[in-house]
Amino acid sequence: MAEMRSPAIVLRGRDYREADRLVTLLTRDAGKVTVVARGTKKTKSKFSALVEPLTLGHFLLRRGKSLDTLIQGEIIKPYNSLRKDLLLFTYAQYFCEVCERSLPENEPAVPVFTLLLTALETLETEADSARVARCFELNLLDELGFRPVLDACCTCGTATGPFLFTPGHGGLLCGHCPREPGSFPVSGATVAIMQRFLDQGFHRLAVCNVSPAANEEIRKVCAGIFRDSLGVAQLKTLSFLKTMESI
């Protein structure tokens, strides 16, 4: 079987057989892959830290028909600063979970790999973690081919608001067009922030002011598209984040 060497980030790990772990990686070169990491259930294994979720490393894998096998690897960055803070760690795990749930296996996804790393790097320094999350969600949807249509009503084409957002169509709906089930209002300010996030990514994110109301609207827009277009809903980390933020 062929071997592959690639940088990758660990999205998820779970116990497998008596002593092994089954690890989901987002590799730079082959997208999402599932890997058997032999013996890593034991804490004294030399690879047990390497296969912890959120670890960025160099991985050497033996490719298999359905599962790959970890041969060798080394940690590039364990993101310790994110692990020390429960809220930051939960946001980082949320980024990993949404990638794990929305990416197909074994399809190269270099832009998503780069986006996830940029989001984690930004999370380490950015004061407003929710703002990082909203920017990440929108840009991930864009990379997956589900960029929301934000320049005009997706039914009649008018650029004059106020608008609703309709997750089923992935775009705006003006007040004159028939209301779609599941649609909800979005303010002009929210639409402008979403366009800025999509056009500029994480560049100068700190100067972009996102009110709590706009944050909530963007969260609903993204959650609606993930649910209706990708079938990704009920993320464990997202419900935990909501609980933490309401305390």
Ligand SMILES: [Zn+2]
């Ligand atoms: Zn319309």
